[in-house]
Every structure is written in C-alpha cells, then in structure tokens.
Amino acid sequence: MEIIRVSDVYYEYENPDEPADMAVKGVSLTVQKGEWLSIIGHNGSGKSTLVKLLNGLFLPKSGAVLVDNIDTRDEQRIWDVRQKVGMIFQNPDNQMVATIVEEDVAFGLENLGVPPQEIQRRVYQALKAVGMTQYAASAPHMLSGGQKQRVAIAGVLAMKPDVILMDEPTAMLDPSGRREVMDTVQRLHEEEGMTVVLITHFMEEALRGDRVIVMEKGQTVMEGEPAQVFSQVERLKDIGLDVPPMTELAHRLRAHGIDVHGAPMNVEEMVEELCRLKQEN
C-alpha cells in the first residue's frame, strides 16, 4: 500500500541567497507502507528540499505531493499530514523545545490537543520504544548527541505517525551515537513495521534500507535495491558519491578478471563470496 505519492514535483527557493541547484526539478516517487527508502546524493542535490516537501514544510510549485491521499497544499488538513509524517532533523539541539525530556516528547501531542492522561501514556511508550525511559526527567543538554536524537525520535513516535522522515539524522554525531540512532531506527522498522525515509550521505546507512534513490541536480537519477544501485560503481563515482568499500573492492576485482557475483555490502558477504570462488576453482 502506498503512503506517499510524489508526482512530477517542482520546487525552487524564492530567496536569491539559496543556490538554485538545491531546487527539486520534476521528481516522481512513491513510498510504500512499511518500507525503508534511503535517499542519497551529494550536497546541493536537492535531497533535503525533497524531504521537506513530503510533510508540507515546503509546498510544490507544480506537481503534487499526496500523503495518505491528502494533498499537502490542503491548508485544512496540513496538521493531519504532519501527524502522519513525522520528521527528524540533522541538528539534535535545534529540534528540542522543552527543558525536560518527557515534556519535549509530549510537545507534539500537546499541539494535537490529546488529553493529558493519554499524553502521559504515549510519552512513556515512546520513550520505552527508543530505550530512554530512565532519562525522562533529565535536561536535554545533559544528554549525548545520540541520546538527543533518540528523544527526537520518541517525540515523533508519540504522535503515532505512518512515516518517519529523517534528514541526515546522524551527520552531527560521533560513530557510537550514529550506531545508536541507526540501530534504534532499524529496530523500529523491523519490529514495529515503521515506514522510514532516510536521507543520508553515509553509504553504509543507505545499505540498511529496502530501496535506494540517488539524486543529482534536483532529479532522481538512480533507483532500486541497495545491491542493484551500489553495483553501478562507475556511475555513482561520476555523480560524486562514495561507494561502500566492499562494493568497490568487488568492482576492482572484477576489473582484474575475478568474477565476483552480485554486490557484497560488508566484509562477511565478501568473505563468503571469495570462499565460494576459491572452491569453484
């Protein structure tokens, strides 16, 4: 079942300070319920702009974005759209409003006018889902970056969204915080069936998804399963993107006449593939 449909959307910044190459030029895509879609592309490819179109923070200049069949331009139902499509931003500090963790998680629910008892129940559930219950009464500035992002995820989860949009949620985190956040998202995706749209420039994060879209100059240029997309090493490099190391190794081995099948994504898969080849010979 499709939850988001983007059809032939154009968007450009009216502010002359914003570079024109951050615009979105004729993008069409769908997001299916329960899938994990990763969007990659280098800086200025329009991927951040695209994701802000998905929950009505930006409205398309032409074309349309439908969330659960609601047009994001429908002013009457914009709050429905934003409840259905929650968003996590890059900077963990700049998306927390309250001085206490549990109150920050409650912020969205308070805006929706949910009754107090129900808010308390849902806040506790959401904090539990991201493993942050013991920090419920802490101040945000006492938390690590990874913990702050988990609180932000809890704040979105509490609103019971259909989709979680994430705009480079790990870009400002250290490696352990990055793992912490990605593991949380993966668990929500696998166990709760949460639909995830992840923008990232870390290829290993994109690998975790079901589908990858590559953007360049405001357009989608490649689309498919991670293995499919990452096997096209030359093309990705032309666009200016890094390729996961093992995928690149496979590509180089093939260039030297060693017939590595598929696109191994991590060391284990590579070892398996090489052992298979060794047995064959």
Next chain:
Amino acid sequence: MLKDITLGQFFPGNSAVHRMDPRVKLMLMVVYIALVFLVKGFLGYAILAAFIAGTAFLSRIKPKFLLRSVKPVLFIVVMTFVLNIFFYRGEELLFQWWIIRVYKEGIRFAVFMALRLVFLLVGTSLLTLTTSPMALTDALERLLKPLNAIRFPVHEMAMMMTIALRFIPTLLEETDKIIKAQTARGADFDTGNLLQRAKAMVPLLVPLFVSAFRRADELAMAMEARCYHGGTNRTRMKQLHVTGIDYAGIAVVAVTTGLVLLERLL
C-alpha cells in the same frame, strides 16, 4: 564544566514546599511582598522572620543558600542604609558633625529599609529555590490566561520563556567553544582597558548571534513539523492540582497576614 550549570537557582527536592502548586506559590509570594511593605515595627519583622524560617525549614533549603541571594545586592542594601541615616530629618538629634546630622528616627528608618530589602530578597529566592523555572513559566501562563481577553499573547510569552530557558545551556556551551576557537587564533579577551575588552567581544558576539539566528530558524521549522500552531486547542501533559499542602500553605500565609495586620493596628 559548563554542563553543570543549573538554570536559575532552582534546588531540586521533594519537600512540602517543593510539591506545592506553583500557581499557589506565586500568588502567596505576591501576598508576602505586600506584607513586607505593610510591616510597621520590629514585632512585624519578627513575625515575617518566623514565617520565612519556618518555610525554609520545611523546604530543607540550607540558610546559607537563602542568604546567598542577598550577596549580589549587598551593596544596594548598605547604600540604602547609609543614605537613609544621613538624609532622614527627624526630631531627636543624636549626632552632628559639619553638615552631617544623624537623627534617632533616621536610624530606625534606615534599619527598616534595609530589613525590607533583605526580606524581599530572601522571600523571593525561597520561591525560586523551590520552584523550577519551567514550573514558574507554566504557572505564569495559567495565571495570566484571563489577559487573553485583551489580546495579550500569554501563551506566546510563556513559549518564548521556555525556549529561552531551553537554549541558555546550549548557547553557553557554544560561547565556550567560540572563546576557545578565537583564543587559539590569538584573540585576547582578558587584558586591556574596558574599551579594548569590549572591542575584543566583537569576534565572540558576531558568530554567536549568527548561530543563534540559524538555530531559531531550524527550531521554528522543527516546531512546525511537530504541528505547533500557537496556543489554540493545545493541551498540556502536566496538569496542576491544588492539594492539601497548598491549602495548608494558604492557611499559614493567612495567619501571618492576620498577625502582621494586627501588629500594624496596635
């Protein structure tokens, strides 16, 4: 190091005073301030002192912390005292030298004024020591709600205060970072006269302001993404309830008020 800072001077605890409804505490504080100005004689101050001592004892706040609130304004207290001694013109002359005349009434008045300031400071700091800034903001928003009728943006003011409180530690941390970065590049914040030091602040303030504006922009977008649309139809997770402790507090203040009024009449 900067992470240890507490917001305001709130001293977390679970005493009866801490657990009182912040709205009730705020209103009782207004009554207390009025009492401080109503007091006429030393007996009245003794009554107020007993009230403050009792509340402080219940709140388990150390007297040291209470008196600390007087320290930053000690200069003003002393100045008030000294000026009142020298400029008050009474009848009973105690001391005269050159143009300085000290009257008995002057000393009495000066002592009262100083006591009045001290009682104001200690009383209000008892409120801020036992009530978190968040709770105070919340109480203020709810108490001022009737002002919505004259289009005073109560909710927006409270939201601004909350956000300011939330970002104080964040901006402090950032200031610390910028100071280090600029020092590493040879900036000097500690030497020179007042003007030179003020000038040295420019490379600190400019990046701080730029980043604060960027943060504000991003925060606004994050708030919109979480369906923030002002105070209309908004509910709150934390409900405030007036409980037995609050009635007890109101009773204590009522008795104190009665005693002070009695003292004034006698």
